[in-house]
Amino acid sequence: MWDRLATDGLAILVIMCLIELIVPSRAKGPVMWGFNLVFSLMLFASTLYYAHFGSVPTYTALRELHQVPQIKGSVESLIEPEYFLFFIDLLVLAILWGVTLSKPKSMRLGRRPVWKIGVAAAGVVSLILSGWYIHNGGKIENEIVQAENLGFLDYQVAAVLKENRQNDEITDGNLGKTKSEVKKLQATFAYKDASSGKGNLQYFGAAKGKNLIIIQMEAFQNFPLHLSLNGQELTPVLNKLAAEGLYFPNFYQQIGQGNTSDAEFMSNTSIYPTGTIAMSTGYGDRELPSLPRLLEKYNYESSTFHVNDVSFWDRSKMYPALNFTHYYDKPSYTNDHFNAFGASDEELYRVGVEKLSELHKQNKPFYAQFVTASSHAPFNVPKDRQRITLPDSLQGTELGDYLTAINYTDYAIGTLVERLKQNGMWDDTALVAYGDHFGILPKLASEEFISSELGIKYNDQVSRYNIPLLIHIPGQSSGKVVERVGGQLDILPTVANIMGVSLAKEGFTAFGHDLLNVDHNIFGMRYYLPTGSFFNDDVLFVPGKGFDDGTAISLKTYEPVTDITKYRADYDYILKLMKLSDAYVKQLPKRGP
Incomplete structure (x- = not known):
């Protein structure tokens, strides 16, 4: 999506402007080198991550970095030569930096007050535009589409804001209320046919x-x-x-x-x-x-x-x-x-x-x-x-x-x-x-x-x-x-x-169902497939920006299903159920020491 490169360009410009304004002159070169190297590594690792998981990683994936050596063989098999193109700009930077260093000190722009004002203005404008992108794209449930629209860096910011918003909503609730809401929501989906009655449970x-x-x-x-x-x-x-x-x-x-x-x-x-x-x-x-x-x-x-x-x-x-x-x-x-x-x-x-x-x-x-x-x-x-x-x-x-x-x-x-x-x-x-x-x-x-x-x-x-x-x-x-x-x-x-x-009888809250005693079923998936994806008796549904531009494929024939209108209620139901599940697990009591 070449037209979306501007989103990452603006986010990068914000960081570069901050480096230019804050970092002392002698350290700017090494810091710029470091930023470039880190960003290239992030893109390289994220491409590998996407190749395996089908999901764009967020900052939370950093918590699992220590697991990588355990699955070294799996990771190595995914590396493609073109992934190393992420590092080619380091060579370009080296040349440009060399040219800059060869200039007389009096010609270096970093010391001119007008340059500083221009950098600050560019940084502010880039920050405002990035914020606008994040505001508009933050409502997209599909993480892949959201990342495509926001760019990699703004997507990370949107992930932080989403996590904080959800945590605030959960803090305002309580476990008993959440369990009640789960039960009420599940009652709206016809897992059992009315004609099947309340007979003895099979098996x-x-x-x-x-x-x-x-x-x-x-x-x-x-x-x-x-x-x-x-x-x-x-x-x-x-x-x-x-x-x-x-x-x-x-x-x-x-x-x-x-x-x-x-x-x-x-x-x-x-x-x-x-x-x-x-x-x-x-x-x-x-x-x-x-x-x-x-x-x-x-x-x-x-x-x-x-x-x-x-x-x-x-x-x-x-x-x-x-x-x-x-x-x-x-x-x-x-x-x-x-x-x-x-x-x-x-x-x-x-x-x-x-x-x-x-x-x-x-x-x-x-x-x-x-x-x-x-x-x-x-x-x-x-x-x-x-x-x-x-x-x-x-x-x-x-x-x-x-x-x-x-x-x-x-x-x-x-x-x-x-x-x-x-x-x-x-x-x-x-x-x-x-x-x-x-x-x-x-x-x-x-x-x-x-x-x-x-x-x-x-x-x-x-x-x-x-x-x-x-x-x-x-x-x-x-x-x-x-x-x-x-x-x-x-x-x-x-x-x-x-x-x-x-x-x-145990008062146990389950987000799944006994497959031996339901007439219909529906369940969501939000890793390897984006949030809002679900399976029901007929199809696998995958959303686009939302429901209307989503796609469905028949579980029996593997053929695309063109009329998806009847699945809108299922889509809304699954989004609500997964949000309640998140609230439920986050509200569970912590274990004692």
Whole structure:
């Protein structure tokens, strides 16, 4: 958008004028060099960020810089040579600075009073115009469109103003009032048909008193399920679980800035990520209403297992906030050097079953969360762990490496099932498995390439965000495909239902719904897609500046939907619901020391 470069030009001019007016003459050169270098680095990093997240970063992303070394491999794969053009102006500046220094001191403009007045005037005019841009663009909900209209620097200012405005609104409210408003708003959406009545809840208490294991599968999309490659079943274990249990093929990610950790947060709280900060970092100091807290009332002990260091994504804060009794991180496992994170999924499950079997022997019911890492980008599965043979056309490709990693993740889950059977726990355990987020980036494997290589219909938005959800209930004799559209917020209400926990009786505020007992569903997404995006029974809707210039795509055909007028109420509803979710989580009490 070349016509919008003026917005960044004005913001930069404000900063340069301040440097010219405030910084002593001898220091101006180094300071200008420093500003140029920092700004170039910001643009370079933000371009990488956008390539991965599909979102323009704000100042809040700086809080997660310490996480970057942990995902070095994923980041490096996104760098393109043209990104380094951001630094070419440093060479131009060096030449100009050299020319300026060669002039006699008497000719340098920096010492003339008239020059100073001109700089001050330019700075004031630029500041006023930038403020005008921010005022007009600040009302745009879609962050990408807002950034396009404001430019990178003014977008940061708008983000600060928006955050402060929202915090002021939340401060004026209270938790009880917010919960009441949530309940009132949710009653306006017809999640249940009037004709369906108030009969018994389906599957309520189907796994009451049983152990609960939830597996969060790293970068696991739904399309590999029930797919074969040269006669090789890609996910035989999950296919079998789907055939014997509940399978939700129309299930989608909703994560925010915290990625994997946000998926953990949502599945355990049914609260929207704010999208401005990883929830573990921003709200790890709260007492979060959660699945571990709900099950604690039924004498359950909750543990979480992950092969990485617990400090990654500030899980050391989040796990106590969620009320997990134990966490088992990197030191708990034997490092078999599977990938950059260390231990393999097989080792994760070996240690997990070892710890859980001790509780089982004590007749202590447990809830265990496993967060896998073996299918993490860049999908480098060691040769001796690869279990499928790729066709020549997929050798050395992102798609081929991804399918190899997914196949291993599936195999490792099979080892968990076998260990549970060997230790007499399988028949007493409900097993839930879901993907945390997509794995394949469009720039590394296009929808055309995926579709042609695998013989499937793949869409960069719908298929990309489509993740699996499977639930195995002990004693269930036959499987069921649940077509209801759902998102990660719906995991807690659905699981609570099968565990025999009534959220209504517990007074639990959930922003998702029990997928086994709703006739319609709607849920928002505001990371990887802009604020105002939502899924309902029919479409994925993505706004433009607002609703009217938004686009919708059919979840069934992947074709554009031209008449979007009937979805306006859904758009307004989701915006209100997400704002209430933000208010709710920010008003939750902080934990004691």
